[in-house]
Amino acid sequence: MSEGPVNSPEIRRLARVLEPGYNYASVTDKIASIVLTRPVSLGWLAGFSVSFTVLMVLLGSIAWLIVKGVGIWGINIPIGWGFAIVNFVWWIGIGHAGTLISAILFLLNQQWRTSINRFAEAMTLFAVACAAVFPGIHVGRPWMAFYMFPYPSTMGVWPQFRSPLIWDVFAVSTYGTVSALFWFVGLIPDLATLRDRATNKPAQIIYGMLAMGWRGSARHWHRYQSAYLLLAGLATPLVLSVHTVVSFDFAVGIVPGWHTTIFPPYFVAGAIYSGFAMVLTIAIPLRKAYGLQDFITMRHLENMAKVMLATGLIVAYGYFMEFFLALYSGNKFDMYLVDQRLHGPYSGYYFALILCNIITPQLLWFQKVRTNVAALFVMSLVINLGMWLERFVIVVISLTRDFVPGAWGRYQATFWDYSTFIGTMGLFVSLLFLFVRGLPAISIAEMRELVAHKSEGDE
Amino acid sequence: MSTEPRNTLYGVLGEFDSADALMAAARKIREAGYQCFDAFAPFPIPGLSEACGLHYGLKGWRHNFVPQLALLGGFGGGLTGFFFQYWVNVYAYPLNVAGRPLNSWPAFIPVTFELTVLGASTFAVFGMLALNLLPQPHHPLFTVPRFKRASNDGFFVCIEATDAKFNLAADAKFLESIGAKFVTEVRDED
Numbered sequence: 001m002s003e004g005p006v007n008s009p010e011i012r013r014l015a016r017v018l019e020p021g022y023n024y025a026s027v028t029d030k031i032a033s034i035v036l037t038r039p040v041s042l043g044w045l046a047g048f049s050v051s052f053t054v055l056m057v058l059l060g061s062i063a064w065l066i067v068k069g070v071g072i073w074g075i076n077i078p079i080g081w082g083f084a085i086v087n088f089v090w091w092i093g094i095g096h097a098g099t100l101i102s103a104i105l106f107l108l109n110q111q112w113r114t115s116i117n118r119f120a121e122a123m124t125l126f127a128v129a130c131a132a133v134f135p136g137i138h139v140g141r142p143w144m145a146f147y148m149f150p151y152p153s154t155m156g157v158w159p160q161f162r163s164p165l166i167w168d169v170f171a172v173s174t175y176g177t178v179s180a181l182f183w184f185v186g187l188i189p190d191l192a193t194l195r196d197r198a199t200n201k202p203a204q205i206i207y208g209m210l211a212m213g214w215r216g217s218a219r220h221w222h223r224y225q226s227a228y229l230l231l232a233g234l235a236t237p238l239v240l241s242v243h244t245v246v247s248f249d250f251a252v253g254i255v256p257g258w259h260t261t262i263f264p265p266y267f268v269a270g271a272i273y274s275g276f277a278m279v280l281t282i283a284i285p286l287r288k289a290y291g292l293q294d295f296i297t298m299r300h301l302e303n304m305a306k307v308m309l310a311t312g313l314i315v316a317y318g319y320f321m322e323f324f325l326a327l328y329s330g331n332k333f334d335m336y337l338v339d340q341r342l343h344g345p346y347s348g349y350y351f352a353l354i355l356c357n358i359i360t361p362q363l364l365w366f367q368k369v370r371t372n373v374a375a376l377f378v379m380s381l382v383i384n385l386g387m388w389l390e391r392f393v394i395v396v397i398s399l400t401r402d403f404v405p406g407a408w409g410r411y412q413a414t415f416w417d418y419s420t421f422i423g424t425m426g427l428f429v430s431l432l433f434l435f436v437r438g439l440p441a442i443s444i445a446e447m448r449e450l451v452a453h454k455s456e457g458d459e
Numbered sequence: 460m461s462t463e464p465r466n467t468l469y470g471v472l473g474e475f476d477s478a479d480a481l482m483a484a485a486r487k488i489r490e491a492g493y494q495c496f497d498a499f500a501p502f503p504i505p506g507l508s509e510a511c512g513l514h515y516g517l518k519g520w521r522h523n524f525v526p527q528l529a530l531l532g533g534f535g536g537g538l539t540g541f542f543f544q545y546w547v548n549v550y551a552y553p554l555n556v557a558g559r560p561l562n563s564w565p566a567f568i569p570v571t572f573e574l575t576v577l578g579a580s581t582f583a584v585f586g587m588l589a590l591n592l593l594p595q596p597h598h599p600l601f602t603v604p605r606f607k608r609a610s611n612d613g614f615f616v617c618i619e620a621t622d623a624k625f626n627l628a629a630d631a632k633f634l635e636s637i638g639a640k641f642v643t644e645v646r647d648e649d
Contacts, residue, residue: 024501024612150547158552161544162559167569170540174573178580185584189502189610196607212594215601216609218485218511219523220591221503226525227587231580234529238576245569448502448612452478 017112018450019294027447031440032197034290043289044433051429058423061416062137070140072416079399079411084138086391087421089246090274091131091428092172093267093387095179096239097275098124102182103235106228111453112303114446115295119286119435120279121183126431127278128176130424135169137420164248171245178238182231185224188214189445243271250394256333257341257398260325266318273311273357274387276304280380282432284373286441295442302370308383309364315390316358333403340401341393345410350393356386466648469599470496470619471630472606473639478504480638481614485510487637488616495622499606499615528586529579536578540571599647617645 022030065072075082098120105113136145148169150159159166191211198204214220247267250258280301287296326334341350360382363369370376396411435441475481478500485498489512498511544567548554553561588594600606600617609615616639618630631642 028501028611150543156552158547160554160556161548161570162556162563162566164569167573170570170573174577177577181580181584185587193501193610196610208596209594212588213596213598214593214610215598215606216499216501217591218498218500218504218508219513220593221500222508222513223523223525223587223590225503226523227529227583230526230529230583234576234580234583238573241569241572241576248569445502452502452504 015299016297017114017299018447018454019297020454022294022447022451024448024451027451028193028197028444030292031295031442031444031447032193034436035194035438035440036197036199036203040437041289044437048430048433051426051433054423054426055430056426057419058133058426061420061423062133062142064416065137065140065420066142070138072414073420074411074413074417076409076411078402078407078409079396081395081399082411083413083417083421084134085249086388086395087424088131088134089267089391090388091127091134091424092175092246093243093271093274094278094384095124095127095131095175095275096243096268096271097279098122098127099175099179099182099235099239100272100275101279102186103232103239106232107236111450112300114450115292115297115442116279116283116300116304117446118183118186118443119282119432119441121179121186122432122435122439122441123275123278123282124179125176125183126428126435127275128172128179129431130428132172132176133424133427135172164245164252167245168249171242175238175242178231178235182235185228185231186443186446187439188212188224189216190440190443192216193444194440240268243268255398255402256331256337257322257326257394260322262318262321262325266315266321269311269314269318270387270390273308273315274384276308276311277380277383277387280304280308280376281384284377284380286436290436290441292442295447298371301373301376302367305364305370305376305379308379309361312357312361312364312383319354319358337398337401341397344397344401346393346397346400349389350397353386353389353393356382356389360386466646468620468627469645469647470617470622470625471627471634472600472603472615472617472643472645473631473634474605474608474641475614475616475639478614481616482507482510484616484634484637484639488618488633491624491633493618493622493624495619495625497617497619499600499609499613499617501608501610501612501614524590525583525587528590529583532582532586533575533579535582537571537575539578540574541567544570599645602648603643603645605641605643 073082073084075084098117101113101120102117102124106117135148136142139145148159148166150166159169188211191207192214195204195207195211198207244264244267247263251260251263253259283296283301283304287293323338326338329335341347360379363375364379369379400409400411402408473484475484481498481500482504485496485507488496489510496511497513498507500507541564545562545564548563548567549561555561556563600609605613606615607613616634618625618634620627624630627644631644634642
């Protein structure tokens with residue numbers, strides 16, 4: 001960097017991805033101690049109890065669903081696709097930021113990804129798990145969920161491979177598998193660190209088995225890096241394909257408001273948008289609770305805010321194009337749908353969506369807002385809500401207002417819809433609580449690389 | 460399984476101060492003519508395996524074969540994906556959907572793509588583990604307490620007893636002469 005305001009101390013402080021004064025051992029100590037030596041805090045216990053209780057709400061709701069059937073939900077004809085698909089798309093989208101951070105930013109050599117990629121990948125896995133709950137239970141007979149997969153049944157029936165719904169099964173299960181592999185490969189060297197530092201026998205045995213005898217040999221690292229780079233390269237088109245396929249679930253149908261070519265790119269942008277919001281929702285309390293401000297710095301938060309701003313604008317463009325294409329097409333069903341979004345019974349949801357997803361995030365243009373932790377946290381919650389509303393608007397308004405007035409209807413979510421949805425948040429947060437206690441939330445090996453890089457670059 | 464406790468010499472281990480010292484040491488060991496040795500570091504050091512002159516298996520190949528395996532897995536997954544759908548739609552369960560051809564190949568592309576990625580990823584990961592001979596619960600190096608630092612802040616080189624030039628006393632001296640601050644023999648024992 002040259003002279004001038006770019007090099008002012010304030011800018012340099014904001015640009016740091018790692019605060020100064022760390023060496024290999026202190027990085028290891030700080031991150032590994034959260035798992036190995038730090039006693040279980042009251043805060044953790046309280047947080048885990050609350051989220052575990054909410055998880056029990058999910059299990060209760062599913063149990064009641066199995067007893068009574070999907071009639072306990074608000075779905076009807078014509079809205080056969082209520083909360084289950086809204087929540088499914090929302091959760092899958094949240095997962096996308098994890099893959100974006102771990103794969104795309106890795107390929108682009110973005111150093112600031114290092115301290116956030118591990119828990120962002122964990123978030124991906126847990127979000128996919130929450131998403132997978134919905135296709136599993138939405139037919140009301142979860143023990144029949146295997147019908148979704150092609151298998152040689154005695155009835156001689158096979159899935160319809162011309163349908164996006166079966167593409168979705170393959171996309172989401174591949175996504176879940178590859179995300180898990182990516183996460184695990186990244187964890188292997190850190191599991192070896194935990195194995196070597198653990199002082200009690202059970203921890204040594206468990207981490208020892210998971211580390212599989214990793215010893216950091218130059219040969220091992222060489223192959224490891226090849227595999228990691230390949231996974232990053234493979235996960236990049238994969239993550240783009242997953243939400244594209246999810247959007248095909250809608251776009252391939254002829255329902256007004258769904259049948260548009262803007263859907264795939266705007267779903268992917270929306271997914272990354274909500275995912276980064278969720279990463280912030282998790283990162284801000286995490287760095288506070290475990291004193292990780294030196295690793296997850298202002299630079300990280302600000303960069304994530306910038307990604308949210310950019311993807312938010314793409315999403316705004318998507319909303320604009322939806323309207324423009326509907327009006328430009330002259331198709332009266334599409335035009336009527338625009339009218340229904342603005343003036344129909346669900347217009348309140350639509351305006352709340354615009355407020356959450358388009359208007360509020362414009363505050364991110366100001367650096368004061370991007371570097372204000374509390375403001376970012378609130379913003380991330382607002383965007384999460386907004387993205388959920390987006391899926392609600394897409395699903396419900398189109399299905400309640402398709403071609404003939406005789407097929408119009410209304411949709412009202414029930415208590416069990418909400419309890420199932422909130423219950424999956426319990427699943428998500430419980431898994432996150434277990435994750436931060438059981439595994440290093442920041443990649444120790446990559447932080448050491450960063451230390452090595454810094455010590456040769458700064459002098 | 461033999462009942463005799465194992466106690467064979469595995470090699471001689473030296474610890475170095477930093478990543479740069481490790482690189483320099485690896486280069487010197489190779490230049491001194493050793494073949495069977497390995498370097499250990501708590502994070503990947505660019506160029507370390509080249510400095511060691513490592514080869515990765517049969518006949519001195521410099522490749523590590525992970526990319527080739529991934530390519531194989533990708534082809535396998537993609538071809539399986541496509542022809543499975545072809546078989547289902549054309550032979551096993553032919554359905555006439557609005558007069559479209561049974562082999563509606565454009566509709567088969569998403570699943571073909573997903574299985575290509577799945578095949579390549581699983582081959583890359585499990586291939587990497589298999590080529591690294593992992594999982595390997597026991598290794599002689601784990602008997603050296605100080606080697607625990609290889610996963611924290613320690614940089615090690617181990618000259619293995621299988622090397623033609625191996626001589627415990629002379630090699631220990633050699634490691635010290637190139638800057639190892641801690642040198643020990645490694646025994647494979649139960």
